[in-house]
Amino acid sequence: MSFSPQSRVWVYQSDRKFTPAEEMAILEKLSSFTNQWKAHGNELLAKAEIRHGFFIILTVDESQANVTGCSIDSSVRLIKEIEQEYHVDLFNRFNMAYKVGDDVVVNSKEDFETLINIKQINSETIVFNNMVQTLAELENKWEVPFKNSWHSTVFAHLIS
Template identity: 30%
Template sequence: MYVEFQQLPAHARVWIYQANRAFTEQENRFVQSYLKQAVQDWNAHGAPLAGSFQIRYNQIIVIAVDEHHHAASGCSIDASTGWFKDLAFQLGIDFFDRSVALVQEEALQLFPLLEVKQAVAQGLITTESFIAIPQVKDLADYRAHWPAQANDSWLKKYFVAASV
């Protein structure tokens, strides 16, 4: 059952999907319509899940579910992953891209994972840069720490090496 994203409690479970490019306006409308219906019909073993989604930077989709209402199961999580495989097929977008997303105002700049160390060395990503981290503990963590400063993310290991 679809609920407004803002109405989900802090303990809601979160999944973050990053597209390899920004959506066009038409794609954004399609994704919103698709996901609203998918979340509305989302269930675990026949029990409806109280979930929602949010699109950030026209390129990242955050899915959340209130597991106190009913817990997501392996099958329901697989179903949600299937949404992104289907959207990828329909739109020609990769939602399983593992690039690092640097937040620049209301847009993202993607760095392939193997080029992140070089981007830090070149000063393209600094300790103060904001990064769209791919995982958070729960909705409270997402609301408080997303996006995260690079120095507070897994990227901090590159800054230690860069300053030596």
């Protein structure tokens, strides 16, 4: 199944890494949701995945049917259920994710600022831009160097 580069995406970042067993169970739950996800009775061409053990990504190709407010609400309800069931925070936009080697690390905004101050995070550190809205953006603008991300404007005063 191929998805248009203009497909809409939603990225939910966990505050901790899912265990392999949790990831399998969550993917099963997401899969059964995306297989029956509808907008005004029209089936949505949708998929869900977990990347790096931290990120739940929902993708909908709107070339088949457009997402509606109600269909988005149903996906948010599902994410909230996952949050409660697995005791994770998937809606905290102040948690910052970045890479150390091949590992993903998630920190609070305060800890992230401290790491910038002590030069543990620099302009080349790979950060995650969870504000991406399309599949093309997910592929090209999601994992980016700090200097090319929105983080660089928010934390500009800290990077020398």
